[in-house]
Amino acid sequence: MHHSKTISLEDSPGFRMVRLEDMGEKEVVSRIISKLGSEVAVGPGDDAAAIEFDDGYLVVSTDLITVGSHSPRGMTARQMGWMAAAVNLSDIAAMGARPLGMLMAMALPRNLEVERVMEMLEGARECCHQAGTSIIGGDTKEGDEIVLTGTALGFVEREGLLRRSGARTGDILGVTGPMGLPAAGLLSIEWGMEMPSGRKALMEPTPMVREGRALSISGGVTSCIDISDGLAHSIHLLSQAGGVGFQVDWHSIPVGEGVTDVAKKTEKDLEDLILYFGGEYELLFTMDPGAVDSIREKIPCITPIGIVTEDRENIIRKDGEIFPLRNEGWEHFG
Amino acid sequence: MHHSKTISLEDSPGFRMVRLEDMGEKEVVSRIISKLGSEVAVGPGDDAAAIEFDDGYLVVSTDLITVGSHSPRGMTARQMGWMAAAVNLSDIAAMGARPLGMLMAMALPRNLEVERVMEMLEGARECCHQAGTSIIGGDTKEGDEIVLTGTALGFVEREGLLRRSGARTGDILGVTGPMGLPAAGLLSIEWGMEMPSGRKALMEPTPMVREGRALSISGGVTSCIDISDGLAHSIHLLSQAGGVGFQVDWHSIPVGEGVTDVAKKTEKDLEDLILYFGGEYELLFTMDPGAVDSIREKIPCITPIGIVTEDRENIIRKDGEIFPLRNEGWEHFG
Numbered sequence: 285m286h287h288s289k290t291i292s293l294e295d296s297p298g299f300r301m302v303r304l305e306d307m308g309e310k311e312v313v314s315r316i317i318s319k320l321g322s323e324v325a326v327g328p329g330d331d332a333a334a335i336e337f338d339d340g341y342l343v344v345s346t347d348l349i350t351v352g353s354h355s356p357r358g359m360t361a362r363q364m365g366w367m368a369a370a371v372n373l374s375d376i377a378a379m380g381a382r383p384l385g386m387l388m389a390m391a392l393p394r395n396l397e398v399e400r401v402m403e404m405l406e407g408a409r410e411c412c413h414q415a416g417t418s419i420i421g422g423d424t425k426e427g428d429e430i431v432l433t434g435t436a437l438g439f440v441e442r443e444g445l446l447r448r449s450g451a452r453t454g455d456i457l458g459v460t461g462p463m464g465l466p467a468a469g470l471l472s473i474e475w476g477m478e479m480p481s482g483r484k485a486l487m488e489p490t491p492m493v494r495e496g497r498a499l500s501i502s503g504g505v506t507s508c509i510d511i512s513d514g515l516a517h518s519i520h521l522l523s524q525a526g527g528v529g530f531q532v533d534w535h536s537i538p539v540g541e542g543v544t545d546v547a548k549k550t551e552k553d554l555e556d557l558i559l560y561f562g563g564e565y566e567l568l569f570t571m572d573p574g575a576v577d578s579i580r581e582k583i584p585c586i587t588p589i590g591i592v593t594e595d596r597e598n599i600i601r602k603d604g605e606i607f608p609l610r611n612e613g614w615e616h617f618g
Numbered sequence: 619m620h621h622s623k624t625i626s627l628e629d630s631p632g633f634r635m636v637r638l639e640d641m642g643e644k645e646v647v648s649r650i651i652s653k654l655g656s657e658v659a660v661g662p663g664d665d666a667a668a669i670e671f672d673d674g675y676l677v678v679s680t681d682l683i684t685v686g687s688h689s690p691r692g693m694t695a696r697q698m699g700w701m702a703a704a705v706n707l708s709d710i711a712a713m714g715a716r717p718l719g720m721l722m723a724m725a726l727p728r729n730l731e732v733e734r735v736m737e738m739l740e741g742a743r744e745c746c747h748q749a750g751t752s753i754i755g756g757d758t759k760e761g762d763e764i765v766l767t768g769t770a771l772g773f774v775e776r777e778g779l780l781r782r783s784g785a786r787t788g789d790i791l792g793v794t795g796p797m798g799l800p801a802a803g804l805l806s807i808e809w810g811m812e813m814p815s816g817r818k819a820l821m822e823p824t825p826m827v828r829e830g831r832a833l834s835i836s837g838g839v840t841s842c843i844d845i846s847d848g849l850a851h852s853i854h855l856l857s858q859a860g861g862v863g864f865q866v867d868w869h870s871i872p873v874g875e876g877v878t879d880v881a882k883k884t885e886k887d888l889e890d891l892i893l894y895f896g897g898e899y900e901l902l903f904t905m906d907p908g909a910v911d912s913i914r915e916k917i918p919c920i921t922p923i924g925i926v927t928e929d930r931e932n933i934i935r936k937d938g939e940i941f942p943l944r945n946e947g948w949e950h951f952g
Contacts, residue, residue, distance in 0.1 A: 303732065304731075305729060306732075342718065344769070345721075346721040346723040385669050389681065391684050394637065395638070396637060397636060398638060421666065421680065425682050433680065433723045433757075437678060439671075
């Protein structure tokens, strides 16, 4: 087929043109969801899509990474590949699914070195292996910039599907690990400080696949999400999906090693790093109060950080005072 | 997470840098396949990946489209969306799978109108509906150019999986429909001629999902591929995968209505339009000779166009003479 660069996407007379930059990614996504929402059982709106299949659900996530918008300074080709796999494995982990395989579609500039492509694949492959799965297919096309689209497939038993909705008043809010490492990692790069654990959390996050499976199998988890958009925003998403509110205890939130130190040295607010940064790949979930002990026994890394309330407000308690938890997260457009 | 455009993919000292433009897409893909090949059952190399699941296979295809490389002049946003869905549905159709759902990940420039995004989705949705499935999820990110990555999921019974390999000496080669329409469609655009059927074949191809299912269920099909890379190249792919050769009868190949006429008016070689252009979304397959009649009864659109030989050469018979079938197709890089 012959090539042509001329495509006219601008010629719609009579309309006031609303561009993506006027809206913000979340509004675009919500328009898309409202357009598609009616035709799917468990569809857009959760971390991944789920299709009823056999005695459970096929869970599928597709997420793309462009070099422009997702690459902190110094990210290697290997880390880009890792990240493209990780974001998708994290999405299916958040729904409690066992991964079945990964596909990787790549738009690649023609002057890119082949060696770099192989490194990207190697990174994606390592991440998949760590999660107990592998790359099973893909596609390459020429593009102006590097775009990696990973697609993760998984399966979860019918009664084990974890969703964003489902939190009930009195449930306990938990996280699978410490917060703030990706934020501190980025600051450490910007300030030229050593912080290997932060950089790893930022550029080679570990998707919580085994933890997601254990939460699913426990039977006591009522809702779940990954924290890639930041802790505060993720809490708001569970709140909206469940029609409930959250009261979070600041002092219970596990803080990554070295994060407080980086915040001090860079004169940043620790709260911003912990609550409003994003790029975390831990899971955030609600548990039946009666199941907390048995879940913590099976998954020792879990920390309770708050409680579900009925009043639809999300607040945080710190030093005996109560503050609203702002619904701030990560926006791509706008 | 903060943005940064600086990623250094160029700084590997000591290597002779081999860039994608030095290789051609097929070589890149074959390197990737050789890197990944060992870890998958039915993996990269067929039109889609297949995972053993339950009493059959999950079949998954991911294919990306960039505005730069896949957009003939005048392609609308709706048609781009259609195409992103169609290429993937065609891949799973070629393996005999029943579609279960489609995901659509989109990199979008920030100055793109929201209306255009909705049109793309609408096009993808229409194509899915025509194939009896729907869009179940997706992703949007900011990018320098429009990149649409569709992922199609399907399921096929264990004994019904169609693959590129499997053709046996004596089998009959068939196609599901006429050839040359996309080529003629592109020429009609370039020459300012009217040819609605050609333009539709070029920009809104119909994936042969029902035909693929019927071929799978027939039990008499020994190999199958879609013809998106062109008839001649697709024959070579079946030849390589099966370790056999093909003898094609030029006069048996069904030619799309108006294609001969466009070739004449534009002084192009009809053979080039039929054999070496690509962008076809019919299926090419081999049948057990004893099954041909019953298959044609169930799928009347099928035409036998050749026979499988044991000598691994691919030739075409025309006006009593024999010519080699060149292995020419569609290359992205290089």
